[in-house]
Amino acid sequence: MGSGDGTGDSTEGQGYAADIDSIREAQARIAPYIHRTPVLSSTSIDAMVGKQLFFKCECFQKAGAFKIRGASNSIFALEDEQASKGVVTHSSGNHAAAVALAAKLRGIPAHIVIPRNAPACKVENVKRYGGHIIWSDASIESRESVCKRVQEETGAVLIHPFNDKYTISGQGTVSLELLEQVPEIDTIIVPISAEPKGADDSAQSKAAGKIITLASTNTIADGLRAFLGDLTWPVVRDLVNDVIVVDDTAIVDAMKMCYEILKVAVEPSGAIGLAAALSDEFKQSSAWHESSKIGIIVSGGNVDLGALWESLYKQ
Amino acid sequence: MGSGDGTGDSTEGQGYAADIDSIREAQARIAPYIHRTPVLSSTSIDAMVGKQLFFKCECFQKAGAFKIRGASNSIFALEDEQASKGVVTHSSGNHAAAVALAAKLRGIPAHIVIPRNAPACKVENVKRYGGHIIWSDASIESRESVCKRVQEETGAVLIHPFNDKYTISGQGTVSLELLEQVPEIDTIIVPISAEPKGADDSAQSKAAGKIITLASTNTIADGLRAFLGDLTWPVVRDLVNDVIVVDDTAIVDAMKMCYEILKVAVEPSGAIGLAAALSDEFKQSSAWHESSKIGIIVSGGNVDLGALWESLYKQ
Numbered sequence: 210m211g212s213g214d215g216t217g218d219s220t221e222g223q224g225y226a227a228d229i230d231s232i233r234e235a236q237a238r239i240a241p242y243i244h245r246t247p248v249l250s251s252t253s254i255d256a257m258v259g260k261q262l263f264f265k266c267e268c269f270q271k272a273g274a275f276k277i278r279g280a281s282n283s284i285f286a287l288e289d290e291q292a293s294k295g296v297v298t299h300s301s302g303n304h305a306a307a308v309a310l311a312a313k314l315r316g317i318p319a320h321i322v323i324p325r326n327a328p329a330c331k332v333e334n335v336k337r338y339g340g341h342i343i344w345s346d347a348s349i350e351s352r353e354s355v356c357k358r359v360q361e362e363t364g365a366v367l368i369h370p371f372n373d374k375y376t377i378s379g380q381g382t383v384s385l386e387l388l389e390q391v392p393e394i395d396t397i398i399v400p401i402s403a404e405p406k407g408a409d410d411s412a413q414s415k416a417a418g419k420i421i422t423l424a425s426t427n428t429i430a431d432g433l434r435a436f437l438g439d440l441t442w443p444v445v446r447d448l449v450n451d452v453i454v455v456d457d458t459a460i461v462d463a464m465k466m467c468y469e470i471l472k473v474a475v476e477p478s479g480a481i482g483l484a485a486a487l488s489d490e491f492k493q494s495s496a497w498h499e500s501s502k503i504g505i506i507v508s509g510g511n512v513d514l515g516a517l518w519e520s521l522y523k524q
Numbered sequence: 525m526g527s528g529d530g531t532g533d534s535t536e537g538q539g540y541a542a543d544i545d546s547i548r549e550a551q552a553r554i555a556p557y558i559h560r561t562p563v564l565s566s567t568s569i570d571a572m573v574g575k576q577l578f579f580k581c582e583c584f585q586k587a588g589a590f591k592i593r594g595a596s597n598s599i600f601a602l603e604d605e606q607a608s609k610g611v612v613t614h615s616s617g618n619h620a621a622a623v624a625l626a627a628k629l630r631g632i633p634a635h636i637v638i639p640r641n642a643p644a645c646k647v648e649n650v651k652r653y654g655g656h657i658i659w660s661d662a663s664i665e666s667r668e669s670v671c672k673r674v675q676e677e678t679g680a681v682l683i684h685p686f687n688d689k690y691t692i693s694g695q696g697t698v699s700l701e702l703l704e705q706v707p708e709i710d711t712i713i714v715p716i717s718a719e720p721k722g723a724d725d726s727a728q729s730k731a732a733g734k735i736i737t738l739a740s741t742n743t744i745a746d747g748l749r750a751f752l753g754d755l756t757w758p759v760v761r762d763l764v765n766d767v768i769v770v771d772d773t774a775i776v777d778a779m780k781m782c783y784e785i786l787k788v789a790v791e792p793s794g795a796i797g798l799a800a801a802l803s804d805e806f807k808q809s810s811a812w813h814e815s816s817k818i819g820i821i822v823s824g825g826n827v828d829l830g831a832l833w834e835s836l837y838k839q
């Protein structure tokens with residue numbers, strides 16, 4: 210929570226991978242390629258939480274998630290010669306589609322290494338934007354080695370899903386934009402100041418004072434299974450006030466509220482900010498007493514709803 | 525399609541229940557009580573349809589549907605003395621919640637007659653806004669007779685779900701607002717210029733040149749089971765260019781697209797405009813050739829998603 214994206218003045222000159230200047234640069238660079246997403250609110254949800262919430266709906270973003278911000282910032286920052294060889298990334302999800310789309314917009318090839326356990330709808334999105342798919346095993350080692358091979362064979366530039374200064378600065382634009390839209394916000398909950406119980410490496414890392422990498426993860430929030438990198442860790446360590454851990458049931462409860470009250474189709478990872486706002490842990494934190502207008506980053510909306518369609522087609 | 529809400533100049537002075545002046549009056553009257561809902565678009569969906577579509581997302585409206593426009597116009601137009609006795613309506617759905625909410629905003633009682641077969645989530649919405657629920661049988665006769673009894677007992681004013689000039693003018697503001705947001709729109713598809721096959725009384729009425737009332741309806745689109753009234757029929761007869769009929773499978777297909785691509789949680793009736801835009805019938809109509817920028821009224825988002833939550837909690 211707080212200025213978790215490094216948009217605060219306190220980051221300046223301290224050697225973080227992103228600062229307010231790099232985020233402003235990113236905002237100007239990516240403006241032609243992204244949506245300025247709407248901010249929704251609900252008096253019914255406010256009454257349940259006891260605070261005023263502002264939902265920054267990045268599920269309406271290009272390719273269905275905030276990830277296009279980082280991907281387009283990275284890809285449009287490349288020199289022409291570099292760019293002409295294409296880009297490559299490994300991702301099980303929204304970053305993959307974002308890189309495919311940003312590369313398409315720049316007119317260069319995108320090679321996307323996808324682990325075999327990726328959600329079908331996220332693979333569909335990569336195909337929709339014309340990404341060239343290369344399959345890997347689910348392990349991070351397999352993903353990285355396949356990715357390295359593609360780099361060597363094609364000369365493509367790696368667009369890292371998170372541990373890259375252009376990616377980080379691009380993602381940071383979501384908070385900058387939200388604060389332009391609702392300047393009176395005093396707290397922002399992003400999907401890392403809230404974490405699922407089965408993938409709470411950031412919370413554990415903050416408690417330990419060093420990067421903790423989990424042997425395995427187990428959560429419905431497939432977008433939150435990644436780990437901290439050496440560029441993201443200092444930001445999380447120093448600038449995120451708190452990480453609230455919620456279980457998968459709380460995530461589905463929050464998702465349900467997003468669909469049934471906000472009428473927004475979010476993925477589990479996108480609902481975690483609301484789950485955190487509704488949690489007892491948040492109500493017992495010092496942030497609760499210091500907050501009155503809370504921004505929630507609804508990070509994405511790419512989710513397989515197969516069971517729903519099955520039930521409706523049967524009617 | 526076309527100026528189906530009577531917002532066109534051609535309605536002036538012809539004795540319709542609503543005209544551009546009454547709709548402008550309504551807009552000013554209800555402005556403090558409703559949301560100006562966002563208009564979303566998707567290049568992926570545009571590519572599928574072959575036209576540019578603008579989705580007016582009334583699922584984000586107060587009480588989850590455009591119906592608050594008509595209900596608040598009717599209720600805030602009442603004289604104080606009339607209003608003090610409260611209001612009553614009979615509705616299986618979104619109008620019921622809208623009347624409950626508008627009455628709450630005016631600080632007067634709302635008696636809502638609801639047929640026993642109404643969707644649970646729509647009944648919940650009525651309760652959320654403090655409406656006083658009175659159950660009836662599903663038939664229109666039962667609904668009307670229970671409603672009449674409540675009127676006699678309480679002196680409450682009837683807020684008719686559709687056949688009322690204030691209601692009609694209030695609903696008309698949705699198109700006026702959309703045209704303010706996207707003035708270049710040339711065609712608007714609302715849920716009546718598109719109808720489900722199992723409740724196609726407007727299409728049949730237009731073909732017959734007189735009001736046809738169906739003996740029964742059978743469609744997943746629970747919000748589109750109502751019939752034409754003597755005030756709505758002239759508007760539909762003269763000002764709606766065409767009514768496209770789609771089957772329930774096409775409605776669920778369109779709903780799926782709204783969730784998976786637009787990321788908007790719509791109810792079946794709210795997805796029917798997109799279903800019509802995707803239909804062969806539309807592509808064979810004269811309107812197809814005359815349209816390039818099409819407004820779609822996504823009328824509401826109140827739907828039971830029980831099967832989805834069941835499947836997700838199990839994971």
